[in-house]
Amino acid sequence: MQKHTPPDLPPMKDLTTDNITDNVHTINSSCPDPRTKFLFERLVSHLHDFARETRLSIAEWEAAIKFLVDVGKISTDVRHEFILxxxxxxxxxxxxxxxxxxxxxxxxxxxxxxxxxxxxxxxxxxxxxxxxxxxxxxxxxxxxxxxxxxxxxxxxxxxxxxxxxxxxxxxxxxxxxxxxxxxxxxxxxxxxxxxxxxxxxxxxxxxxxxxxxxxxxxxxxxxxxxxxxxxxxxxxxxxxxxxxxxxxxxxxxxxxxxxxxxxxxxxxxxxxxxxxxxxxxxxxxxxxxxxxxxxxTVEEARKAREEASLQEIERQGGKLRLQDGLLIPK
Amino acid sequence: MQKHTPPDLPPMKDLTTDNITDNVHTINSSCPDPRTKFLFERLVSHLHDFARETRLSIAEWEAAIKFLVDVGKISTDVRHEFILxxxxxxxxxxxxxxxxxxxxxxxxxxxxxxxxxxxxxxxxxxxxxxxxxxxxxxxxxxxxxxxxxxxxxxxxxxxxxxxxxxxxxxxxxxxxxxxxxxxxxxxxxxxxxxxxxxxxxxxxxxxxxxxxxxxxxxxxxxxxxxxxxxxxxxxxxxxxxxxxxxxxxxxxxxxxxxxxxxxxxxxxxxxxxxxxxxxxxxxxxxxxxxxxxxxxTVEEARKAREEASLQEIERQGGKLRLQDGLLIPK
Known part of the structure; x- marks a missing residue:
């Protein structure tokens, strides 16, 4: 069997509702692209907060999984159900x-x-x-x-x-x-x-x-x-x-x-x-x-986008910065 | 053409990055089931906050849509890619x-x-x-x-x-x-x-x-x-x-x-x-x-679940309550 070397990361065990989110961030932290890493850090945080705040039940999670499979299954080149x-x-x-x-x-x-x-x-x-x-x-x-x-x-x-x-x-x-x-x-x-x-x-x-x-x-x-x-x-x-x-x-x-x-x-x-x-x-x-x-113009749009990004950076207390026009952590 | 009567809700127009979330909540507020309504209120809030905080680009959104379609397409009765x-x-x-x-x-x-x-x-x-x-x-x-x-x-x-x-x-x-x-x-x-x-x-x-x-x-x-x-x-x-x-x-x-x-x-x-x-x-x-x-026992588990729910209600400042074992807004 081909073996992958385990990543050189702090060990995870005993995952609880309180520490699971930080542990997922840790295991995702080897991602070399800072934008992708940032997107998944925010995505996982929101997904987990959603489950914790609502105390999502297994039955509801199962219904959501089934729904998403159905949305994928009905999708074709001319029926874009996920866009819908x-x-x-x-x-x-x-x-x-x-x-x-x-x-x-x-x-x-x-x-x-x-x-x-x-x-x-x-x-x-x-x-x-x-x-x-x-x-x-x-x-x-x-x-x-x-x-x-x-x-x-x-x-x-x-x-x-x-x-x-x-x-x-x-x-x-x-x-x-x-x-x-x-x-x-x-x-x-x-x-x-x-x-x-x-x-x-x-x-x-x-x-x-x-x-x-x-x-x-x-x-x-x-x-x-x-x-x-x-x-x-x-x-x-x-x-x-x-x-x-x-x-x-x-x-x-x-x-x-x-x-x-x-x-x-x-x-x-x-x-x-x-x-x-x-x-x-x-x-x-x-x-x-x-x-x-x-x-x-492209330049007007770029400037407007940059200004909106700078506003968002300020709103989040300056902990982000722009790279290639996209937000990433400082 | 069959017409649906528009809901008796406050009108929406001029949707912006700032008011779109409240407008989606408004249009979802006719949902008769309080738990479903609560789940979608939290889901939409987190989804929108995620997009706003990261300033998600159209290209990234398109990549996410394509990814979700692919996850659905590969799913079968024995390959549960969405669970994965x-x-x-x-x-x-x-x-x-x-x-x-x-x-x-x-x-x-x-x-x-x-x-x-x-x-x-x-x-x-x-x-x-x-x-x-x-x-x-x-x-x-x-x-x-x-x-x-x-x-x-x-x-x-x-x-x-x-x-x-x-x-x-x-x-x-x-x-x-x-x-x-x-x-x-x-x-x-x-x-x-x-x-x-x-x-x-x-x-x-x-x-x-x-x-x-x-x-x-x-x-x-x-x-x-x-x-x-x-x-x-x-x-x-x-x-x-x-x-x-x-x-x-x-x-x-x-x-x-x-x-x-x-x-x-x-x-x-x-x-x-x-x-x-x-x-x-x-x-x-x-x-x-x-x-x-x-x-x-079922009763022990029910009690443990209820205690955890009451803790979450307290954590959220008492704005929720329990109905049939599930959290909903007061």
Whole structure:
């Protein structure tokens, strides 16, 4: 039998509810990467404190293990149940907000969600991104600018939404090609325009373990009507966000905590803006989505992240420091 | 489309790193079961504090999601990777210690581990539980008593160990029937005796995601030599424990934190005890395992659990109370 040399660490024995946590930290302390070591030190502390504070029972622990196995088992390349679990616990929104602190005046981010795909087609301005004949037509005319108010041309704008029944293309077993999604480029005036359908509220997939969890917590699985956007251009911080329709019944109780006031929009009609319907070739009563997106440069985002990190270091009494933009103990 | 009525809760919007936690608590507050609500309140608080304190990055969150999916994917009825994950983080030992506070003088519990099965055969005293011809023979002669020192007859004693190569029967793809495991009954003197092989150290399964995690943390995957025991009898608290061999190279660095000083034993030889080798029909140089197990009654265990709960209530400043033996907020 191959033998591993036991680590040169203080011996552990007689583990109790009081000393187990320090002993796990000790045995993890050989980890050569300071960030990984820090993450596990905090993770183990919180996990153990959770069990101690609640006096978690074996039966509850067993139920949690079974739940986690079920979440893993149902996961596929197109069904991301662990992301969904993170979403409904508010963790996804939190991590996004931590990693993308926004400067005043720039567009806020929100959850990516589990339905973004890598196979959306790159299309020309004005493209109809939805083939659903039952959707209510929507003209989107948006701008992409920097924090100085200057248009940014050539931004890759990834857009995705459900069909009129509230399902993304990937939720259909017979999906043959992308639908309700596309990638467009902003033009020389920073304008991105396309045709779509008016978003509708829809439930997150709730026929699996996460749906059962929501039911146990007496929570509804609905997301308010929204359209997803992802903006990418060299030199700019990638922005993942979404626009929400004002007045949606689920506007203030989103199952995945994605709504921010600055991202809630009123739809108007193409005819409301002089010459717009003619310019974009739609009827005047077509619903109109207008929004001015403002991107941060990579440098602006880096600075904002650093400032937020320094605030956290101060909050924790200066016992941490930054290494490669990540917090580690001093 | 079927609509769920949004809950009658304060509206949420503009979620930030500072208010997201309270908002998740608010949306979970409709949960009718106070214990579930309490568990999720503490879980979400710890999860969010972990992300805030470490300023968890999106890339790290993505790596964690992928890891959890992989842990779920590799799990089967005989490979319990999530239990293994809980084991190597010290959580299993902790939860067991919380749920089974021991009275002075009674036998301590330890981790169940992922290799217990439900199909072990019920055998007579003296049975050879291992078919491995390469194992070093071991005679086990143990007693099962109550905290007053009285023998307890008719206790179901579930025993399991690896073969001489460090593998449990369930780790062999061609396993046809249980091996290295059996269930025996204590006799009228509270004695349980059987033949087995001397336990050897072995690595926990480390060819999956948990093994990769241990490698990243620079931890070895070994458990010191041990034999598992589970004791069950109506009226007594179920005891899950194990005995460890003194002097094992991994005695003080067990990968799953199972070793307790009171469970470490010295093996002797059958010939060391007058008449024992003859009585049990083994050669005098056969290794001998002797141990006096002491069980708690259900009532003793309930009282010990309640006392520990009351201590935790006091530690948290009296804001909790007990309901059906579990902590909930007042």
């Amino acid at each position: 679990l993170s979403d409904v616990l508010g963790l996804s929104l939190l991590v996004d907000a931590i990693d993308h602190p926004k400067l005043p005046g720039s567009t806020e981010g929100t959850v990516l969600g589990p339905f973004h795909t890598q196979d959306a087609h790159h299309v020309d301005a004005g493209h109809h991104i939805s083939r659903d004949p039952d959707g209510e037509p929507l003209l989107a005319v948006c701008t992409v600018k920097d924090t100085q108010g200057r248009p940014i041309p050539g931004v890759s704008v990834d857009v995705w939404e459900t069909d009129s029944k509230g399902f993304y293309d990937v939720q259909y077993a017979d999906r043959s090609s992308p639908d309700g999604r596309a990638i467009l480029d902003s033009d020389s005036d920073g304008i991105v325009h396309f045709n779509a359908i008016v978003p509708v509220p829809y439930p997150i997939p709730h026929d699996g373990p996460v749906g059962q969890l929501l039911a146990k917590l007496k929570r509804h699985p609905y997301r308010p009507s929204h359209m997803h956007f992802m903006f990418k251009k060299e030199g700019y911080d990638r922005l993942i966000t979404a626009l929400y329709l004002r007045g949606d019944p689920y506007e203030t109780s989103d199952a995945v905590f994605g709504v921010k006031e600055s991202l809630v929009v009123n739809l108007s009609r193409a005819g409301d803006v002089e010459g717009l319907a003619e310019k974009y070739g739609v009827s005047p009563d077509t619903k109109l989505l207008q929004y001015d997106f403002v991107l941060n | 994950l809980s084991d190597v983080l010290g959580l299993s030992l902790l939860v067991d210690a919380i749920d089974h506070p021991k009275l002075p003088g009674s036998t301590e519990g330890t981790v169940l581990g992922p290799f217990h099965t439900q199909d072990a055969h019920h055998v007579d005293a003296g049975h050879h539980i291992s078919r491995d011809p390469d194992g070093e023979p071991l005679l086990a002669v143990c007693t099962v008593k109550d905290t007053q020192g009285r023998p307890i007859p008719g206790v179901s004693v579930d025993v399991w160990e690896t073969d001489s190569k460090g593998f449990y029967d369930v780790q062999y793809a061609d396993r046809s029937s249980p091996d290295g495991r059996a269930i025996l009954d204590s006799d009228s003197d509270g004695i349980v005796h059987f033949n087995a092989i001397v336990p050897v150290p072995y690595p926990i399964p480390h060819d999956g995601p948990v093994g990769q995690l241990l490698a990243k943390l620079k931890r070895h995957p070994y458990r010191p030599s041990h034999m598992h025991f589970m004791f069950k009898k109506e009226g007594y608290d179920r005891l899950i424990t194990a005995l460890y061999l003194r002097g094992d190279p991994y005695e003080t660095s067990d990968a799953v934190f199972g070793v307790k000083e009171s469970l470490v034993v010295n093996l002797s030889r059958a010939g060391d005890v007058e008449g024992l080798a003859e009585k049990y029909g083994v050669s005098p140089d056969t290794k001998l395992l002797q141990y006096d197990f002491v069980l708690n």
